[in-house]
Amino acid sequence: xxxxxxxxxxxxxxxxxxxxxxxxxxxxxxxxxxxxxxxxxxxxxxxxxxxxxxxxxxxxxxxxxxxxxxxxxxxxxxxxxxxxxxxxxxxxxxxxxxxxxxxxxxxxxxxxxxxxxxxxxxxxxxxxxxxxxxxxxxxxxxxxxxxxxxxxxxxxxxxxxxxxxxxxxxxxxxxxxxxxxxxxxxxxxxxxxxxxxxxxxxxxxxxxxxxxxxxxxxxxxxxxxxxxxxxxxxxxxxxxxxxxxxxxxxxxxxxxxxxxxxxxxxxxxxxxxxxxxxxxxxxxxxxxxxxxxxxxxxxxxxxxxxxxxxxxxx
Ligand code: AMP
Numbered sequence: 302x303x304x305x306x307x308x309x310x311x312x313x314x315x316x317x318x319x320x321x322x323x324x325x326x327x328x329x330x331x332x333x334x335x336x337x338x339x340x341x342x343x344x345x346x347x348x349x350x351x352x353x354x355x356x357x358x359x360x361x362x363x364x365x366x367x368x369x370x371x372x373x374x375x376x377x378x379x380x381x382x383x384x385x386x387x388x389x390x391x392x393x394x395x396x397x398x399x400x401x402x403x404x405x406x407x408x409x410x411x412x413x414x415x416x417x418x419x420x421x422x423x424x425x426x427x428x429x430x431x432x433x434x435x436x437x438x439x440x441x442x443x444x445x446x447x448x449x450x451x452x453x454x455x456x457x458x459x460x461x462x463x464x465x466x467x468x469x470x471x472x473x474x475x476x477x478x479x480x481x482x483x484x485x486x487x488x489x490x491x492x493x494x495x496x497x498x499x500x501x502x503x504x505x506x507x508x509x510x511x512x513x514x515x516x517x518x519x520x521x522x523x524x525x526x527x528x529x530x531x532x533x534x535x536x537x538x539x540x541x542x543x544x545x546x547x548x549x550x551x552x553x554x555x556x557x558x559x560x561x562x563x564x565x566x567x568x569x570x571x572x573x574x575x576x577x578x579x580x581x582x583x584x585x586x587x588x589x590x591x592x593x594x595x596x597x598x599x600x601x602x603x604x605x606x607x608x609x610x611x612x613x614x615x
Contacts, residue, residue, distance in 0.1 A: 317417075318351055321410055338407040343397070343482055346404040350411035351397050357388045358418060365425040368492050369558040376562025377525070379546055382429060385422070386451050399558025400455070401462040416463055416470055420477045423460070426451055427494035478525075494559050500549040505544050507599040521574045525566045528574050528604070538578050542571050542601060550600040552589040571604050581608035585590035586614070 304315045305323065314323045325336055338344055364372035364381030392415065397405040402412050420488035452460060463470035484490075491497035510529060511514045520540055521528040531539040544563050549555050556564060568585075575583045583606035588595040 309483055316355075316546075317414055318355060321413055334408045336408060336410045336413060338404055338409050340405065343404040343407065343409060347409035348398065350392060350403055351390065351414045353395065354411075354414050354418060357391070358385065359377040361385050361388070362418060362422065365422065365429075365496075366493070370562050376566070377546070377548065378429070378559065379525075379548060381390045382426070385426075388415070389422075389451050389456065390453065393456050396455040396459060398455055400458050401466070403459055411575055412459075412463070412470075417473060417477060419460065420474045421481070422451070424478060424481050425490075425496065426587075428490060428493075430499055431585075433509070492557070494549050494557070498545055498549060502547075502551045502598060505597050507597055507601070508547075511543075511545055521570060521577065523566075523570065525563060526570050528570065532601070536584075536605040538580060538583070538605065540574055540578070540604040542567055542574065542602040542604060547599050548599055551598040552595055552600055553587050555600075567602060571602055575606065578604075578606065580604075581605040582606065584610050 303317050303320060304313050305320045306313050314320050321336065335526045338347065361373035361375065361381050361384055364375065364378050364385060370376050370378070370381075372378060374385070375384060376382035396403050400404065403415065404409045404411055464474055465471070488497075494500070506515065511527065517532075519527060519529045521542075524545075526542055526544050528540050528542045531541050544550060544567060548563070549557075549562065550560060550563070553564075560603040571585055583604060586603040586605065587601065588603075
């Protein structure tokens with residue numbers, strides 16, 4: 302969170318918008334832009350863009366740097382990144398089509414508020430798993446360049462103006478990128494799924510089941526996981542529960558704190574499916590690694606029921 306402490310008065314002002322308004326108030330009448338456009342509609346657009354930034358974009362941008370969820374109100378990084386891109390779409394719809402600034406010919410608080418965040422977003426977004434970015438964006442091919450993948454034409458034109466024709470914005474960008482690169486040199490992003498530990502394991506047949514490219518007998522589906530009957534059942538009821546996005550989870554052994562929400566969600570789904578199948582007693586198994594009999598390297602829970610089991614398992 303940005304904070305301003307002035308030399309002559311040790312009171313701290315925090316939150317970007319409060320800092321901006323404090324500086325504008327304090328230096329009112331000084332040379333330089335007022336950040337308060339001359340047209341009423343531009344002023345309103347600036348207010349809305351600032352609220353959009355503070356209420357919807359700010360709280361989810363943690364998905365680009367925090368090691369574990371929650372990311373805003375989202376339990377997985379990919380969901381949060383999709384929402385972030387959706388919110389950039391809202392900013393696109395609010396931006397002035399003529400520019401060069403977000404609200405038209407005069408620079409406004411919206412430019413001052415959104416620009417530093419956009420420097421961060423455009424620097425970080427391309428690091429994440431291409432399937433996350435590609436699914437969220439409109440392009441079929443994975444947009445490795447976040448500016449192209451996540452910004453619409455108005456925001457792109459604004460971005461081009463700010464980063465090539467506005468010396469103050471260019472200075473701010475180089476300060477922020479310099480800081481991010483210094484962090485990067487110290488492996489700051491290494492633990493982040495996508496940014497540091499991209500899922501590069503081969504895709505499995507479960508991806509084809511998720512995409513409905515091969516048939517399966519599905520018994521349950523929600524936003525995070527789906528469940529279908531095992532093709533080779535070892536009990537009267539044998540259902541597999543899998544996350545729809547593997548996100549590095551080839552098996553349970555790959556789990557990190559980042560996966561806590563997905564894993565918890567799958568356990569609850571297993572209980573729901575067991576109830577749905579009328580099972581009071583059941584067994585839940587996950588095989589991790591070839592010597593534990595794992596054959597498909599996309600995390601899955603085996604829900605087994607409808608017969609008596611023995612212990613210890615073989
Ligand atoms: P595991 O051996 O623990 O990796 O479990 C993989 C499970 O996937 C096995 O129980 C297989 O019978 C099951 N399986 C493989 N192909 C399919 C398929 N096309 N539809 C449903 N289940 C499958």
